[in-house]
Amino acid sequence: MRFLHTSDWHLGRQFHNISLLEDQRHVLDQLVDIVRHRQVDTVLVSGDIYDRAVPPARAISLLDDVIYRINTELGVPMLFIAGNHDSAERLGFGARALARNGIHIMGQPGHAPASVLLPDEMGEVMFFGLPYADPVTVRHHLGVEVHSHEQAMAALLQQVSEQNQGERTVVLAHCFVDGGVESESERPLSVGGADRVSASLFEHFDYAALGHLHAPQSRQWSHVRYSGSLLKYSFSEEKQHKSVTLVDMDAQGRCEIEKIPLQPLHDMRILQGHFDELLKQGRDDPGHEDYLLIRLLDTHAIHEPMNRLREVYPNVLHLERPGLLHNGATGESSRERLAMGELPLFRDFYTQMTGEELASRGQKLVAGLLDELHRGEED
Missing domain, CATH: 3.60.21.10 (Metallo-dependent phosphatases)
Incomplete structure (x- = not known):
């Protein structure tokens, strides 16, 4: 049988x-x-x-x-x-x-x-x-x-x-x-x-x-x-x-x-790396249409990472940013680590959007707003 x-x-x-x-x-x-x-x-x-x-x-x-x-x-x-x-x-x-x-x-x-x-x-x-x-x-x-x-x-x-x-x-x-x-x-x-x-x-x-x-x-x-x-x-x-x-x-x-x-129509994979490296890799990846979870290791802000990744990997289904929460600090909560990096993240975002560095006066203004927001959360 x-x-x-x-x-x-x-x-x-x-x-x-x-x-x-x-x-x-x-x-x-x-x-x-x-x-x-x-x-x-x-x-x-x-x-x-x-x-x-x-x-x-x-x-x-x-x-x-x-x-x-x-x-x-x-x-x-x-x-x-x-x-x-x-x-x-x-x-x-x-x-x-x-x-x-x-x-x-x-x-x-x-x-x-x-x-x-x-x-x-x-x-x-x-x-x-x-x-x-x-x-x-x-x-x-x-x-x-x-x-x-x-x-x-x-x-x-x-x-x-x-x-x-x-x-x-x-x-x-x-x-x-x-x-x-x-x-x-x-x-x-x-x-x-x-x-x-x-x-x-x-x-x-x-x-x-x-x-x-x-x-x-x-x-x-x-x-x-x-x-x-x-x-x-x-x-x-x-x-x-x-x-x-x-x-x-x-x-x-x-x-x-x-x-x-069995050979799937789309494989299911996890990719991990830095944003620019993954974009470059995707242009030559024979499995670029696979269903993907991508973990970005970058510690700086990236403008519209999901949309840009989908230009080379059309089936990115989930995006994780562990690099934002693990930037060399230890023994602190994820929320505290993220709060410490908010100003640098905003500076990166500003540069990507305008092509210019955020001036000192702008940095002070943003830092003051962030501090005010955090005090409001504690209250």
Whole structure:
């Protein structure tokens, strides 16, 4: 059995008010090509298909297009579970009818786990789907006393073990396995560490196709894996290499795993340096259209830095000025350091705007105004 493990598509996501839908379409085209050329038997999507419970119409249209190309044109079954960003009820509309055509939207949160049996030349593989469910939901639907995500997951997996008939088994789950590498773009499932579950819960499956964490990674055993998100969704993911996971399972359930890289339409990077150097660098940067966070190290005022940087880097999304707050002083608050540098900053600004140095009389006038403003803040 050859299956493709993916998760965390987050269709419809915006980043710094920029729609990522075309970026998502670009990598999903690659995913369809992988399914076609690598002769994949089934595609798994382990939650967070959409970025929010009520997705925009264009995101729904994109999902519809991808399902049609994979399932209808290529004849490949697809298995979905809901993540914490999805509305399981909305995602599950028409699930029973769709299942007849090999599109399996598996289960409602907290209910008995859904299962799908798929054949290959060596027998059958049983796939169990566990959509995201918090302890309150599991307690309500199953009537069991659980108070943590681990207890809730253990209760659901107990039901899986009761259904298991000894076939090769794969479980899809959307959860936070303890010790996993986090990113800023993941919505917390809980506070205070109560959302963590142990990797040992998945020990007895032949493969655990996990979703939620955006970095591709495995936990404790190589068969307990996060495929990671299709795209970088925060600057904290700058160093991550996005991929999908191709799994070949033999007759005994042993898995051979391959990460297939995805190439983004726009990479997401952090650039740091001085303003003039970055302007010069941008004119020859082959990735000048990437989504960028820029940290300027200059300690002087700069006129319209964002607009000027966007002349060479059109997709600068965020600008930081740490150089204004760290100009050699130590042991003082950022506000105090900034106050100390206000007059020099104004002198730099005046020079950039007029081409002339601020005269002594003007400096005294500005210094007096600044002093008056600060006294007013203290009062």
